[in-house]
Amino acid sequence: MGQIDNYDGDGLAELIKQHDIRNPETDSEVLPPIPFNLMFKSTIGPSAAAPVYLRPETAQGQFLNFKKLLDYNQAAMPFASASVGKSYRNEISPRSGLLRVREFLMAEIEHYVDPEKKQHERFSEVSDLTLPLLDSETQLAGRTTPKSMTIKEAVTTRIIDNETLGYFLGRIMLFLLKIGIDPSKIRFRQHLSNEMAHYACDCWDAELLTSYGWIECVGCADRSAYDLTVHSKHTGTPLVVKEALAQPVEVKEWQATLAKNLAGPRFKKDVKTIQAALDSLDQDTLAILAAELTEKGAVTITTTTPLSDGRTTTTSLPASLLSITQTTRLQTTRAYTPNVIEPSFGIGRLLYALLEHVYWHRPDDPSRAVLSLPVSLAPTKVLIAPLSSHPHLAPLARALSARLRRLGVASNVDASAASIGRRYARNDELGTPFGVTVDFESVRDGSVTLRERDSMAQVRGSEDEIVAAARNLVDGVETWEEVMGRLAVVVFKREEGNEE
C-alpha cells in the first residue's frame, strides 16, 4: 500500500510501459507523465516580465515574519502565530464538491517550540482524551482499524512523537466535536515515511468519513526546523532564539597559536597563509596535532594556497614556533532554531464533512430534512414566525426582531403565507436552531412560544422570559433541557396533529 509515492515521473513511466497500462476507455497507449506546476502563475506591474505565483499554502507568510513575531513576544518561548486565508492550487481535476478545489480557505497555526523542550504547559488539559489513532504500524500491517488510546499513552509509547504534537491533536479533536462533527466518523491517520513531506518529523491527519470516503480535513505536522532553516539560509538572516543558560557551561577549546615574533621573520609573507590554515582546523584535528606536537616536537601543516615558493603547500612547524593549548571559556547563552508544530485546518472540507454529518430527516417523514448545525455555527439563531398574516401579529414580530438584534442575536422573520408547520420545516432544513412564534395569545397576554429544532419541543413564557432564554441558549449559558425545566412546556394533544 502507498507504494505509488515511492516513484518519480520516470519511475512511473517505466511502470506504465512494463505493465502496458492503457487508457481504459479507448485502450490506446498513454504518454509518459509530464511535470506540471500546481501553482497559478501571473505577472505583476506594467511590464509582463515579473512573474508572480498565487500562494499554494499560507504558512510561509508566517515564517517570513518570524523575527518580528519573536520580538513581539519579547523573545519568550514557546509562542504561536496563526493566519486564515485563501490558498490556490491549479488542480488538474477539481471534483467532489468542496473537497478538491482550486481556491480554498485555510486556517493555520505555527507553534514555535524549543526542540529540546517539546513538553506542553497545558498538556494535562487533553492528556486523558481518547483518540482513534491509525498509526503507521497499523497501516503497514495492512489494517485500517484505529487504536483507541489516550493521548498520554500515545505520547508515552512514542506513537505520537511528543507532548506538543499530542496537545494539538487533542485540541483538534475537541474542536471537531465542538463544531458538530460525528465522533464515530473521526480518525487520526499518521503519515507513512514515504508520503511524509520532506520537512516533517511526524505528521497526523484528522480524517473525517464522508460519502466520498475518509477525507483529510485537518493536518498536524511537526515541521521540525526545516522552514526557518531554509529561510535563514536563503536570506542570510539568522532565525534563531537566544536563551540565557540557567547554568553557564564551561566549553573547552583547543587553540593553535603562532609565536608571531619568531614566525614573522621565519615565514615572512607566508605567515597569513599559515595562520589561515591553522584557523580552519577543527577541534578534533587540533587535539590530534597537540598530541603530535608534544610527542614529536613538530607538526606538518597543509595550506589551501601554495606558499611563496609557488610550489609547496606543506610546511613543518616546530614547537618553538607553534603552541596548541586547551582553553576553557564560559558559555552563557544557547542559540537554537525553533521547531514548528503546525495544525492546519481546511475550512471548506470541514464545512463539507460537517454538512454531511448533521443533515438527517425525521424518522416518520423522509421529506422533512433537518440540518442540526450547532447553535454557535448556525448563521441564523432564531426564526421569528407570526402564526398568520393577521395585521396584529406583524408589529409583535418586528419588535421581537429589533430586540434580539440589540442583544446581538441574529434572527430572521418568516412572515410568508405558508403554514406554520411548513415554515418550521423549511427553517429546520436551513439549520436555524430556535423558533419564536407569535400568535393570538401573544396579542392578548404578551406570551410567546420558543421551539427547539431537533426535538421540536416547545415552551411558552412572557416575551421577556423567552428573549432571555434565547439569549442564554445562543450564548451557551443555558441548555435546552434547563430551559424546559424552568419554563412551561407546551403539550400537544396527538389529535391536534401538532405541527405535522
Next chain:
Amino acid sequence: MGQIDNYDGDGLAELIKQHDIRNPETDSEVLPPIPFNLMFKSTIGPSAAAPVYLRPETAQGQFLNFKKLLDYNQAAMPFASASVGKSYRNEISPRSGLLRVREFLMAEIEHYVDPEKKQHERFSEVSDLTLPLLDSETQLAGRTTPKSMTIKEAVTTRIIDNETLGYFLGRIMLFLLKIGIDPSKIRFRQHLSNEMAHYACDCWDAELLTSYGWIECVGCADRSAYDLTVHSKHTGTPLVVKEALAQPVEVKEWQATLAKNLAGPRFKKDVKTIQAALDSLDQDTLAILAAELTEKGAVTITTTTPLSDGRTTTTSLPASLLSITQTTRLQTTRAYTPNVIEPSFGIGRLLYALLEHVYWHRPDDPSRAVLSLPVSLAPTKVLIAPLSSHPHLAPLARALSARLRRLGVASNVDASAASIGRRYARNDELGTPFGVTVDFESVRDGSVTLRERDSMAQVRGSEDEIVAAARNLVDGVETWEEVMGRLAVVVFKREEGNEE
C-alpha cells in the same frame, strides 16, 4: 477641476502633444498613453489555453447568486447580501502603505430594492444624524467646505438621491465613529457626473483625512438596475422580482386575428408567413391599422420573407379576412429588475486611517506613544503584568490568564524583566486597553489593580471584582467611568512618581 476624467487615451495623447508635456526629470518627450489591463491574468487547468482573471471587485459574485438569494428570502423585497474577500488590481505604482495596493480586502453589501420604493423602513433611526456633505454642487463651484446637514434634510432636498442611500450613508457614519475614526476627519464626497461609474445614478465616498490627504475609504453607490440587467442579458436568465399587485390593473391590448377558415383556402401555405408578420406588429402600429381597416376596408401587410410566388413581400388583407380589435386583460403581477444600493468598505484603507487617527503621545513625553484602539478592535484586551519576577507572582498571573480565557477575554501576560512603567508604556503603544497588575498585596489579600490605557487611572479590587469589571468593559456593558465610580481608585502621590 476633475477635467482629466473627460479624456480618453487619444484625448490625453493630444493634450500631451499640445502642451509639450515632458518627463520632468530628463526633459525628454513621453510616449502616448497605452491601454493597460488592471486585472491579473493566469491560466487554469492542465492546458495553458484557458485564461482566468483574479477578480477586481467582489460585487459580481453576489449578483450571480441573485436568483438563489431571492428564493432564500422567499421573494420578499427589499433584502441584502454581503461578502468579505480579497480583490486584486495590477496597480502600476502601488504606494502609500495600505492605501494603494495590489491585493486588498473588501467588505460589500448589496441591498436590492424596488426602484419605485426607495424609502427605507429604518430610515428614522438615522435621519436626524448630521453628515458633512461635499456635494457635487459645492465641488463644481470650486469649494471644498462640506455642508453640515441632517440626512433627512439632504434626502428631502434631493442632495442625496433617496432614503435608502441616505440610510446607508448614516450607517456608514455610525460605523466609522464606532471603530474610532476621528469625527473631524470624515467627509462624504459626492461623485461628479464625469467620474461616476457608468452604472451609478448617485454615488458618495466616505473620505477620511490622513497624512496623504483625503482618502476614499468607503463607497456607497446606487448602482441602479445595471448589473442585474447585464447579467440577465448575457445569460438569458430573467433576474426580476415578481410582485402581486394590490389592485389588478386593466391592460388594453390590440390584437390582429386572421379568419382562418377563409384565410387558409385563400393564402394556402403563405398563412404562416402572414401570421408571423401580424404577430410582429407593435401596439401603436396595430392601432393605426385598425383605424385604416375600419376606414378603407383593407390594409397592406409587409412580410419579412417573400411569399410563395417568390417575388412579392406585401399583401392586402380585406376586413373579411382580418379583424383588429382591442381587448382588455387583468394584469395581477408586476415584474421589475431591482435596483442595488452598494456600501463598499476598503478594510485596509480604513485600518490605515484608523491607526493614524488613534496614535498619539503623552503630552509630557513625546517618546511615550499610545494607540487608542477602541476596546472592540484591540487584538489583546487585557495585559496581565506581575509587578516583579518574584516566584509568588507568576502562578497568580497564570491563573488570571486562564480565568479570562474561559470568559472569552483575550489577554497577554508580560512577565518580562522590564519595569512595570516600561511594560505599561509598550502595551499602551500596542493598543491594549486594560492592564491587570499582580503585586505583593495580591499575594497577601488577593486584590489586584486594573488600569485604563488612555487615562492611566487605576482601581483596586478583589480578583473577582476586577475580572468582572474587565469582562463588563470588554463586553461594552460598563464604561470605565462607571468602574471608577464603584471600585477603589488608586491615588498616586506625586512624589511617588506613579509609573513615569
